[in-house]
Amino acid sequence: MISFQESIKLLTILTLVLLGIGIFVTPALAQEGKQQEPGAFIYTVQPGDTLAAIALRYNRNLFDIALANNLSNFDLIFPGQRLTLPNISAQIAATPQGDGRTHIVRPGDTLFSIANIYGVSPEAIVGVNRLVNPDFLQVGQTLKIPGGPQTEPEKLPTPFASVELSEPTIIQGRTLIIWVKLAAAATLSGDFDNRPILFNDGGNGQFWGITAIPALAEPKIYPLKLTANLVDGSQVTVLRNVNVIEGPYGVESIQVDEQREELLDPEIVQVEQAKLDYLWSQISPRPLWQGSFHYPMPPDTLRLTSYFGTRRSYNGGEIASFHAGTDFGGDVGVPIYAPAAGKVVLAEKLMVRGNAVVIDHGLGLFSGYWHQNQLAVVVDQEVKPGDLIGFIGDTGLVTGPHLHWEVRLNGIAIEPLQWVQQMIP
Ligand SMILES: [Zn+2]
Known part of the structure; x- marks a missing residue:
């Protein structure tokens, strides 16, 4: 059952939609003054949007969005409507956006808005992050920003030539990719949070491996251990910190x-x-x-x-x-x-x-x-x-x-x- 007041509002909206008028009273405005939960934000519906597409884009639960906006009918959204998107991880909201070299995707971010912040091309972001479907950025995902300020090249112990992580800060539930180059004949082994990682040996000292961040992993810094096993039987180990943060899950x-x-x-x-x-x-x-x-x-x-x-x-x-x-x-x-x-x-x-x-x-x-x-x-x-x-x-x-x-x-x-x-x- 909807209240009399709500039915008037609905009727007003429907009438205005039918008349093609773009300014109306919205549920979000009607909620003004109501305490928003931390991290909740307002999204303005764009032409062509569906509630499911918005939920997917911002990694929200469809039903949470409907509930937060008093929507009984999922099809009843329209361009210009302001929707409250609830349930953003407080940790994502509190994590600094980055130092110019990385960017943690926030609700409302698009490839273009991120490119704009850092003055780089969207294509360059797609390239360095190996994205194939850039319309779908996951809230909390860490993106590398090409051409950002460089840090001093890190001194790695021989035979390590380079160590690269896809996301040094990563939300629960994602896959972490690790690329390693070794400058001597050796095999590579490693573990993350004491779980072994199986590396693919691409030849010429090039290795990559993947490891899972459990969806209910405790948010904290976890050690990643990489060990080069040399032909003479000796071992050289490199440690990396991986910062696991809470995902924006409903x-x-x-x-x-x-x-x-x-x-x-x-x-x-x-x-x-x-x-x-x-x-x-x-x-x-x-x-x-x-x-x-x-x-x-x-x-x-x-x-x-x-x-x-x-x-x-x-x-x-x-x-x-x-x-x-x-x-x-x-x-x-x-x-x-x-x-x-x-x-x-x-x-x-x-x-x-x-x-x-x-x-x-x-x-x-x-x-x-x-x-x-x-x-x-x-x-x-x-x-x-x-x-x-x-x-x-x-x-x-x-x-x-x-x-x-x-x-x-x-x-x-x-x-x-x-x-x-x-x-x-
Ligand atoms: Zn299922």
């Missing part, structure tokens, strides 16, 4: 009714989880993918319904879990494609995840596709980007047809959309 409270809870036999859930945990632990030593990922569905059917990283509290309890993938809504039968090259390591019906496919992309990287109607691949099949793997369905524990797309690195769930946005490595 919180959703899920009410689980008792009947449904009973459907979830803990033993079934655990057996299924153990099966997947075993799969993620079987590491192919070489990367099978190349460059950035594609979306797993035809671009014209993409409808993002639930975001990676959203914290979940059950029945009003503490935040104990998070959404481990990205959900795309769609009709039963919409095709699902491999987003990158790899080998199918699971293609079968699971109790919770329904008809499921897991692709091994090598170097500890896997992707999963749950709740499918029908599978189009078999175990051990090699896939290329764009190969059909199955169709959208509503199998397993779901409330409606959708694709849950999950990307795992060494068993840790990471933001799948980063892999679409950026070339990795």
Whole structure:
């Protein structure tokens, strides 16, 4: 039910929209004087915007935006409307934007506005950050600014020639890329937060590796340890600090009714989880993918319904879990494609995840596709980007047809959309 006052407001808005008038009373203005939560900001709707696109761009929960703006109908937004975007990580808001060499993406930033701040070209930012999809910048993502003030070249112990991190300050849930050059014959090993990193040896002393920042990692500085193992048996170690900050993830409270809870036999859930945990632990030593990922569905059917990283509290309890993938809504039968090259390591019906496919992309990287109607691949099949793997369905524990797309690195769930946005490595 909406109040009389609200219905008048709605009527006024509708009338003005119909008349093509661009100035109106908006929910955001009506809230003036109300205490805003720290970091919340006002976004002005642009022509062509949808609420889902705004939520995606600013990494917010669609429902949080609707709630904060008293929107009962998601389609009822219009150019010029001012929307409150809630829930920005206080840490992102408090982190200095950078020293001219890096920039932490804030809500409202675009590639062009960032280029403008530093007086560089948008193309140059795209280039140094290996972006392939610059329309989607993640709030909290650290971008390198080309041509910024240079620091003294750091003295690294021999045989280290260079060490580069994709994001020395990084939000929870992202993938960190590490590039290392060694000036002598040696192998490279390393660990992040005491988890080993598998490096790809590109020859000529060039190495790269990737490591996952868990979505619920405690925000703090973590050590990254890199060790060159020389042919004479000696070792040289370099340490780097990685500043993990809180991601701008929303919180959703899920009410689980008792009947449904009973459907979830803990033993079934655990057996299924153990099966997947075993799969993620079987590491192919070489990367099978190349460059950035594609979306797993035809671009014209993409409808993002639930975001990676959203914290979940059950029945009003503490935040104990998070959404481990990205959900795309769609009709039963919409095709699902491999987003990158790899080998199918699971293609079968699971109790919770329904008809499921897991692709091994090598170097500890896997992707999963749950709740499918029908599978189009078999175990051990090699896939290329764009190969059909199955169709959208509503199998397993779901409330409606959708694709849950999950990307795992060494068993840790990471933001799948980063892999679409950026070339990795
Ligand atoms: Zn999901």
